[in-house]
Amino acid sequence: xxxxxxxxxxxxxxxxxxxxxxxxxxxxxxxxxxxxxxxxxxxxxxxxxxxxxxxxxxxxxxxxxxxxxxxxxxxxxxxxxxxxxxxxxxxxxxxxxxxxxxxxxxxxxxxxxxxxxxxxxxxxxxxxxxxxxxxxxxxxxxxxxxxxxxxxxxxxxxxxxxxxxxxxxxxxxxxxxxxxxxxxxxxxxxxxxxxxxxxxxxxxxxxxxxxxxxxxxxxxxxxxxxxxxxxxxxxxxxxxxxxxxxxxxxxxxxxxxxxxxxxxxxxxxxxxxxxxxxxxxxxxxxxxxxxxxxxxxxxxxxxxxxxxxxxxx
Amino acid sequence: xxxxxxxxxxxxxxxxxxxxxxxxxxxxxxxxxxxxxxxxxxxxxxxxxxxxxxxxxxxxxxxxxxxxxxxxxxxxxxxxxxxxxxxxxxxxxxxxxxxxxxxxxxxxxxxxxxxxxxxxxxxxxxxxxxxxxxxxxxxxxxxxxxxxxxxxxxxxxxxxxxxxxxxxxxxxxxxxxxxxxxxxxxxxxxxxxxxxxxxxxxxxxxxxxxxxxxxxxxxxxxxxxxxxxxxxxxxxxxxxxxxxxxxxxxxxxxxxxxxxxxxxxxxxxxxxxxxxxxxxxxxxxxxxxxxxxxxxxxxxxxxxxxxxxxxxxxxxxxxxxxxxxxxxxxxxxxxxxxxxxxxxxxxxxxxxxx
Numbered sequence: 103x104x105x106x107x108x109x110x111x112x113x114x115x116x117x118x119x120x121x122x123x124x125x126x127x128x129x130x131x132x133x134x135x136x137x138x139x140x141x142x143x144x145x146x147x148x149x150x151x152x153x154x155x156x157x158x159x160x161x162x163x164x165x166x167x168x169x170x171x172x173x174x175x176x177x178x179x180x181x182x183x184x185x186x187x188x189x190x191x192x193x194x195x196x197x198x199x200x201x202x203x204x205x206x207x208x209x210x211x212x213x214x215x216x217x218x219x220x221x222x223x224x225x226x227x228x229x230x231x232x233x234x235x236x237x238x239x240x241x242x243x244x245x246x247x248x249x250x251x252x253x254x255x256x257x258x259x260x261x262x263x264x265x266x267x268x269x270x271x272x273x274x275x276x277x278x279x280x281x282x283x284x285x286x287x288x289x290x291x292x293x294x295x296x297x298x299x300x301x302x303x304x305x306x307x308x309x310x311x312x313x314x315x316x317x318x319x320x321x322x323x324x325x326x327x328x329x330x331x332x333x334x335x336x337x338x339x340x341x342x343x344x345x346x347x348x349x350x351x352x353x354x355x356x357x358x359x360x361x362x363x364x365x366x367x368x369x370x371x372x373x374x375x376x377x378x379x380x381x382x383x384x385x386x387x388x389x390x391x392x393x394x395x396x397x398x399x400x401x402x403x404x405x406x407x408x409x410x411x412x413x414x415x
Numbered sequence: 416x417x418x419x420x421x422x423x424x425x426x427x428x429x430x431x432x433x434x435x436x437x438x439x440x441x442x443x444x445x446x447x448x449x450x451x452x453x454x455x456x457x458x459x460x461x462x463x464x465x466x467x468x469x470x471x472x473x474x475x476x477x478x479x480x481x482x483x484x485x486x487x488x489x490x491x492x493x494x495x496x497x498x499x500x501x502x503x504x505x506x507x508x509x510x511x512x513x514x515x516x517x518x519x520x521x522x523x524x525x526x527x528x529x530x531x532x533x534x535x536x537x538x539x540x541x542x543x544x545x546x547x548x549x550x551x552x553x554x555x556x557x558x559x560x561x562x563x564x565x566x567x568x569x570x571x572x573x574x575x576x577x578x579x580x581x582x583x584x585x586x587x588x589x590x591x592x593x594x595x596x597x598x599x600x601x602x603x604x605x606x607x608x609x610x611x612x613x614x615x616x617x618x619x620x621x622x623x624x625x626x627x628x629x630x631x632x633x634x635x636x637x638x639x640x641x642x643x644x645x646x647x648x649x650x651x652x653x654x655x656x657x658x659x660x661x662x663x664x665x666x667x668x669x670x671x672x673x674x675x676x677x678x679x680x681x682x683x684x685x686x687x688x689x690x691x692x693x694x695x696x697x698x699x700x701x702x703x704x705x706x707x708x709x710x711x712x713x714x715x716x717x718x719x720x721x722x723x724x725x726x727x728x729x730x731x732x733x734x735x736x737x738x739x740x741x742x743x744x745x746x747x748x749x750x751x752x753x754x755x756x757x758x759x760x761x762x763x764x765x766x767x768x769x
Binding site: 302304305307308309310311312313314318322323326327 | 465466467486487488492493494496497498500501502503504513514517518561565
């Protein structure tokens with residue numbers, strides 16, 4: 103806001119100095135560095151990627167505009183369609199299980215347990231370890247010859263021959279999903295724990311006096327109070343899972359017979375080792391509508407509830 | 416409705432004992448206020464009656480039945496929390512109906528009970544609102560409505576007015592008292608505000624440091640405090656205290672203050688030189704020609720009366736006078752206690768002597 107100008111004797115000021123006193127001009131000026139960074143590192147790569155998707159660019163060859171040809175081809179490509187199906191399966195199963203386990207873990211950690219801080223720190227470990235490192239560990243755990251799971255099961259006399267975890271399509275799918283869950287649960291658990299700790303204890307006391315059983319307290323107090331944070335956390339979880347790349351690439355490279363290829367891994371494989379930059383970019387661009395709808399779903403569907411809003415009537 | 420009885424109740428958190436064997440008897444329909452400074456154990460005691468805290472030792476009886484091992488929901492009590500503890504995701508109606516819903520009562524019965532409670536509290540038009548959309552006083556009423564709907568044996572109030580502004584607090588105080596006169600449900604009310612205690616209680620329990628200092632009617636405590644703590648805690652402005660030593664002048668007993676001035680006290684079977692504390696209520700001090708010398712510090716006219724803050728023998732003394740005084744700070748005056756309106760306490764133990 104401009105303060106009413108004091109009736110000072112008028113002083114001649116240069117147009118430049120008046121410009122620098124303009125709030126709107128200054129606002130734009132101060133935003134420039136941040137905007138430049140965003141354009142350089144976000145908008146440009148994204149724009150380039152989308153543009154490449156409309157070209158027949160190959161590695162070492164600039165490529166020409168070919169319109170929707172890449173997409174037209176992908177629709178008929180059974181490997182691409184399999185990878186879309188895989189991505190949805192992977193995201194759906196992993197997210198549901200991660201949510202269930204994460205919520206359960208958060209509820210446990212919210213109780214008074216001995217060595218609370220220590221246990222909470224340990225729970226975060228899978229999230230802290232670099233993905234590639236944990237992926238290599240899982241690779242070893244799932245190895246056809248050296249798997250510790252197979253070893254344990256044979257020792258226990260439950261199986262006769264070693265399981266080829268990453269060699270059989272459905273088993274490989276289950277294995278990569280399990281590894282993703284292991285990695286993703288801590289994030290959800292810690293976020294939900296933070297949410298649980300914001301619920302005032304007096305609500306539980308009031309519920310206890312009102313006659314609620316522990317299950318009724320969970321259903322009527324905990325869950326509704328937690329929905330806003332669940333919405334945010336699960337949106338992030340779905341985005342991370344949908345775009346997962348590292349874990350799959352290290353464990354299976356999309357195999358066996360493309361059974362674990364996600365859209366992200368297929369995009370990379372077609373673009374870089376395969377050399378078809380345009381086609382890879384088109385696959386990656388095809389993920390955008392799905393991701394956008396996930397965000398919109400959470401934005402409109404799981405938005406702030408009416409009870410969270412202010413004193414508006 | 417039911418009586419509530421506490422027998423030698425103790426509470427320890429780990430090795431730290433906060434309530435040291437408390438006995439309180441509350442009769443059916445009585446409004447009892449537990450009052451004391453923060454940390455005196457009054458809220459802990461209330462939470463033990465509610466069943467939210469375990470009882471370390473002793474017994475709590477509700478309606479002649481020991482409830483030590485009875486869970487909160489089976490004690491047939493209702494509690495109003497300091498922060499109201501309304502469920503933010505439920506409307507006013509749902510908040511008030513929650514206990515009925517959990518108990519599996521029918522929709523019509525629930526609707527009737529909630530409507531009735533809402534009518535008593537004037538909440539009718541707010542039933543579809545969320546707690547966020549209500550003012551502090553309205554939320555307070557919803558919290559009470561939730562308690563009324565349950566039609567419990569005992570109401571428990573945990574500093575319910577401390578989150579309200581001064582004006583609303585006075586108004587809600589009256590409303591709660593009115594409500595009690597109407598419903599006649601046994602009530603236990605915890606507060607640190609002695610004015611709330613004085614104005615609302617049938618019986619006051621003054622607590623300090625995990626012990627009951629004194630139990631009695633509001634005016635009983637005001638007129639006959641058992642010790643220094645109660646004398647200083649009940650009443651506003653607080654009672655004035657002057658320390659000195661017993662002396663005599665012929666047959667008359669006196670107290671000699673630190674500055675050498677003397678005030679008459681009732682006869683006592685105690686030797687001269689015994690250290691005592693003399694207590695006088697502000698309205699029982701008269702400014703005039705006689706009495707002990709005092710130095711005026713501040714004069715506060717409130718319209719109806721004048722509060723004169725002064726120094727007597729180094730101690731802060733408040734005088735409430737119906738007259739309109741215009742003293743200047745530093746002016747020397749004399750104050751005299753009304754005959755028979757002084758209290759004498761043992762300086763060491765704090766016990767009332769006379």
